[in-house]
Amino acid sequence: MKVKIIGENIHIISKKVKDAINNRDAAFLQDLAARQVEAGAWGLDLNVGPRKRDGHEVLPWLVEIIWDVVDVPLSLDTTNLTAIEAALESVDDPSKIIINSTSAEPERLEKVPLVAKKYGTKLIALTMGKGAIPVSADDRVNIALEKLIPRMEEVGFPIEDLIIDPLVLTVSGLQEYCPQCVEAIRTLKVAWEPPLKTIGGLSNVSNGVPREMRPLINRVYCAQLMGAGIDMMIADPLDEKLMEVIRIIEERDDSTPVGRLYLTIYDKTAAMEEVTPDDVDMNDPEQVAIWKTLQVLENKVIYTDSYLKM
Amino acid sequence: MPIEIPKQKWSGAVREAVIGATPEEGGTRKKKVIVGGQTTMPFLHFEGEVPHPPVIAIEIKDRKPDDWSPLLMEVWGDVADDPGAWAKKAEENGADLLLLTLSLTDADGNPNTPERAVEAVKKVLEASGLPLMVFGPGQADLDNELIVAVSDAAKGERLVLGICEEQNYRTITATAMANDHLVSSRTAMDVNLAKQLVILIHDMGMPLDRILIDPTTGALGYGIEYGYSVMERLRLAALQGDTMTQGPMLITPGEEAWRVKESKVGEGVPEAWGDWKERAINWEVTTATALIYSGADIVIMRHPESVARVHAVIQDLMTAVEPA
Amino acid sequence: MALTGIQIYKLLPKTNCKECGFPTCLAFAMKLAAKQAELSACPYVSEEAKAKLEAASAPPIRLVTVSADGHEAKAGNEVVLYRHEKTFYNKPGLFLRVYDDMSADEIQAKAKPASEYVVEYVGIELDMAGTAIQARGGDFVAAVEAVRAVSDKPLILIADPDALDAALAKLQEIGIENDRPLICAADADNWQAMAELGKKYNVPVTVKADTLEGLADLTEKLKEAGLQDIVLDPGVRNLSDSLTMYTVLRRLAIKSLYRPLGFPIIAFPGDAEDEDKEYALATMAIAKYAGFVVLDRFTPARAYPLLVLRENIYTDPQKPIQVLPGLYEFHNPGPEDPVFVTTNFSITYFSVANEIDGSGMPAWLLIADAEGMSVLTAWAAGKFDADRIAKAVREFKVEEKVSRKRIVLPGLVAVLSGELEEELPGWEVKVGPREAVDLPSYMKNVLAAE
Numbered sequence A: 001m002k003v004k005i006i007g008e009n010i011h012i013i014s015k016k017v018k019d020a021i022n023n024r025d026a027a028f029l030q031d032l033a034a035r036q037v038e039a040g041a042w043g044l045d046l047n048v049g050p051r052k053r054d055g056h057e058v059l060p061w062l063v064e065i066i067w068d069v070v071d072v073p074l075s076l077d078t079t080n081l082t083a084i085e086a087a088l089e090s091v092d093d094p095s096k097i098i099i100n101s102t103s104a105e106p107e108r109l110e111k112v113p114l115v116a117k118k119y120g121t122k123l124i125a126l127t128m129g130k131g132a133i134p135v136s137a138d139d140r141v142n143i144a145l146e147k148l149i150p151r152m153e154e155v156g157f158p159i160e161d162l163i164i165d166p167l168v169l170t171v172s173g174l175q176e177y178c179p180q181c182v183e184a185i186r187t188l189k190v191a192w193e194p195p196l197k198t199i200g201g202l203s204n205v206s207n208g209v210p211r212e213m214r215p216l217i218n219r220v221y222c223a224q225l226m227g228a229g230i231d232m233m234i235a236d237p238l239d240e241k242l243m244e245v246i247r248i249i250e251e252r253d254d255s256t257p258v259g260r261l262y263l264t265i266y267d268k269t270a271a272m273e274e275v276t277p278d279d280v281d282m283n284d285p286e287q288v289a290i291w292k293t294l295q296v297l298e299n300k301v302i303y304t305d306s307y308l309k310m
Numbered sequence B: 001m002p003i004e005i006p007k008q009k010w011s012g013a014v015r016e017a018v019i020g021a022t023p024e025e026g027g028t029r030k031k032k033v034i035v036g037g038q039t040t041m042p043f044l045h046f047e048g049e050v051p052h053p054p055v056i057a058i059e060i061k062d063r064k065p066d067d068w069s070p071l072l073m074e075v076w077g078d079v080a081d082d083p084g085a086w087a088k089k090a091e092e093n094g095a096d097l098l099l100l101t102l103s104l105t106d107a108d109g110n111p112n113t114p115e116r117a118v119e120a121v122k123k124v125l126e127a128s129g130l131p132l133m134v135f136g137p138g139q140a141d142l143d144n145e146l147i148v149a150v151s152d153a154a155k156g157e158r159l160v161l162g163i164c165e166e167q168n169y170r171t172i173t174a175t176a177m178a179n180d181h182l183v184s185s186r187t188a189m190d191v192n193l194a195k196q197l198v199i200l201i202h203d204m205g206m207p208l209d210r211i212l213i214d215p216t217t218g219a220l221g222y223g224i225e226y227g228y229s230v231m232e233r234l235r236l237a238a239l240q241g242d243t244m245t246q247g248p249m250l251i252t253p254g255e256e257a258w259r260v261k262e263s264k265v266g267e268g269v270p271e272a273w274g275d276w277k278e279r280a281i282n283w284e285v286t287t288a289t290a291l292i293y294s295g296a297d298i299v300i301m302r303h304p305e306s307v308a309r310v311h312a313v314i315q316d317l318m319t320a321v322e323p324a
Numbered sequence C: 001m002a003l004t005g006i007q008i009y010k011l012l013p014k015t016n017c018k019e020c021g022f023p024t025c026l027a028f029a030m031k032l033a034a035k036q037a038e039l040s041a042c043p044y045v046s047e048e049a050k051a052k053l054e055a056a057s058a059p060p061i062r063l064v065t066v067s068a069d070g071h072e073a074k075a076g077n078e079v080v081l082y083r084h085e086k087t088f089y090n091k092p093g094l095f096l097r098v099y100d101d102m103s104a105d106e107i108q109a110k111a112k113p114a115s116e117y118v119v120e121y122v123g124i125e126l127d128m129a130g131t132a133i134q135a136r137g138g139d140f141v142a143a144v145e146a147v148r149a150v151s152d153k154p155l156i157l158i159a160d161p162d163a164l165d166a167a168l169a170k171l172q173e174i175g176i177e178n179d180r181p182l183i184c185a186a187d188a189d190n191w192q193a194m195a196e197l198g199k200k201y202n203v204p205v206t207v208k209a210d211t212l213e214g215l216a217d218l219t220e221k222l223k224e225a226g227l228q229d230i231v232l233d234p235g236v237r238n239l240s241d242s243l244t245m246y247t248v249l250r251r252l253a254i255k256s257l258y259r260p261l262g263f264p265i266i267a268f269p270g271d272a273e274d275e276d277k278e279y280a281l282a283t284m285a286i287a288k289y290a291g292f293v294v295l296d297r298f299t300p301a302r303a304y305p306l307l308v309l310r311e312n313i314y315t316d317p318q319k320p321i322q323v324l325p326g327l328y329e330f331h332n333p334g335p336e337d338p339v340f341v342t343t344n345f346s347i348t349y350f351s352v353a354n355e356i357d358g359s360g361m362p363a364w365l366l367i368a369d370a371e372g373m374s375v376l377t378a379w380a381a382g383k384f385d386a387d388r389i390a391k392a393v394r395e396f397k398v399e400e401k402v403s404r405k406r407i408v409l410p411g412l413v414a415v416l417s418g419e420l421e422e423e424l425p426g427w428e429v430k431v432g433p434r435e436a437v438d439l440p441s442y443m444k445n446v447l448a449a450e
């Protein structure tokens, strides 16, 4: 089964994107959308931030101009529910919209599923209640089983349209969460009938990490998440090396040594086995870097900004 | 049926560090202090080596401090204007080594100068034969200026120089390397940062056996649980073979404990807090001992009664016991 | 170690037939992991899986409760050696000991203030767990009566079986609700009589022996006699042997799953020859695995730090201590002075407050409600965003306090600055250093220079 990539690049954190939205520069955003889809994105995430004042104008406009150039599902990534409703009112086919997101916090869990149900959208739900994000996989899965799913059943929202996000967090500072998120995906995949769909924001795993190291961490974590059975990832489809790893895994392309190592990570994660030094050619610097990254992501070696040099 | 004692096999060890140099070694110290070398978690003699006990440093200042608790000034007040006399008195009160912290300003509020810092260090070195650590006042520019001068003036003494922090470690590290001293690497209660700064200092060429790790801990009641767990995690990583976390750990329970309200303030506090002095000493002792259980090697303290009590704790803990 | 949901799931039939009453095998597995379901509810578990699950499902350290009236001292149910691995659950109760050769007045003068002692720490009330009463050639029953006249908190009774029998009968007669003391101690000679008492009065029993084998032998005998609630006294009285034995016992229970020693530990710092050693032993007992701690000396200035240490060590690393959201002042700030903002995670607050305080410069510190998370975690969880910060600015009326509207974000969340500018029109949003230690130089070199 293929993992669906939701392109992350239309994000308010980028200054250019922010300016383009503020200036209603459709061309820039349309280009960014088209390039992501060409690169293999299955859908696109539109993160406009809270945008209290004009979210209800911005989001419908954004959806409209994006759908003018690409015909893919859109994930509306904002806490501004009014903006989301305005966008949903303006579109013909809300079933191609993903609301991103609800959580198990009472206020959001009360309102957001009702909107999703009313318009027939898909819905991303975070395994996070009030208070700290739980570290352990089981605690996160329990939030899905005890809070999120019951609420969906209560409002009659179809579980098939629910997408659980157990929250990818950064290895820089929140390292102990990284392996647990992989386990949470694995557990969620068998938790329900019909099986739950799962999603994760891949790039979050390298937030705060020096820029040049981020892509490698993202690639290795991607192989782990795929091994655990993740269905969708919010990620950067313009990252060619990342897309190449996904291709290698999906096509089981074992023609290169590095590709074989990624396949091993994928297979062993799927089998709940450990990758060992025997799986790695320690004379190949690229494989060594992958191995070190895996050690850090599995929380076996303490992360630092210079872990690759050690 | 005999019970199999569960012993952990560790692949790593804490690195040994030597502080202070005797005349034969190019210094003037009458003894040196060696810490580290453990191959097990604290004091589990039955599964590994604990070759050196944790040591206690007494903290002294280059001039009478403005903000120390009256309870501390009761003890040190008569010598606080003379770092040499203070050093001597600290030695008499059981210090294994000394920490001299340099003040930001002189008594009149003028910035401290390298000349005065060097003078204070010289007085301390003359008055006491104990190994010495010298920390700057904690402001990057002044720290560098003062510590470089101190480092040059005390070349060969194997001082511990501080404070190396993420934003300001290069100058101190460079001067410590040039003059055969050690450095203390301080980060804020975080395993990643603690390890990272050691790497950065080591990258400059400083040998690992001359880098002490100060993970900062918080005082009892003020975050000690974080410091405690950060230290346990660093020590576990060290024993598992992570070379950048294998340095001996240096902690400052004296400074931490004596800055909280429970120790600083005698009046206007809840009755349930009890007698001021008894409480204040217990605060420092509890902060220090708890952190000894989580892996401290060098314990910097302030009150002589606390020092005596923690010494007794360490002595007891160094008795090897075979479980049966 | 306890099994996770997915590990249990792997041992189940994976057919989702729903006969257990749960919609999926995994949902059932999660309940088993949380000990909220019985394995017998699934008719299809294989014998092999059953054996594995049963071995893993009993808690490695049995939970033992000592109670009286509404008070409880619980010990056991621990699952880790180091608190960061999960958390330590049941805080060891501190018991102050009196002896039966003291007069009733002396006993009460000692027991009452300790029993009534309460101290507040970060909004939590901390107290002593109760009183221990030890026979020393006096009238044991009278001593128990004397204590009960001034305290309805849990008891630990230390005497020979006959005296204990009489005392337990007396307690029944006094009739405090849930009065369930711990009795000490069964040894190789008297274990049968002690077992009888444990059963007759339904109270937990301490076993005492100098060796692990001796302890294991006794617990097995008591279990055969039908007792479950057992507490271990390995007879250690120094720091080194206590640390060694407590660590070995904890490892045997948790790592080796060695059932005969899967019980909480009682420590007797009170047996120390002087008060400093007693204090040191108590510190150790709290940090290193004791479940019940018996002391001979009580003063508020001793109890307070020990209780705070216990609170700190037993804080769930994932449920950090919080400080009250609000606007805090340093060095009498005025309308021109900068406003720093951070989260209400206690450590974040302490470190930022310490540095601002230490800088000697006037400033405001706005603490936003981020549900007790550190800056980075809170930001990742959406609990520390522009919205929440703006809310805090309004809630605590910051605009009434300052004329020069400058707010300084923690460097870790520099990304929020754009959004915050939108949320707070008219404010100058600045990005501070990533680490609190760099605040003083930032204040001096950047803010003051403006």
Ligand code: SF4
Binding pocket: C012, C013, C014, C015, C016, C017, C018, C019, C020, C021, C022, C023, C024, C025, C028, C041, C042, C043, C044, C045
């Ligand atoms: S009864 Fe057993 S097989 Fe059926 S769903 Fe429950 S756990 Fe699975």
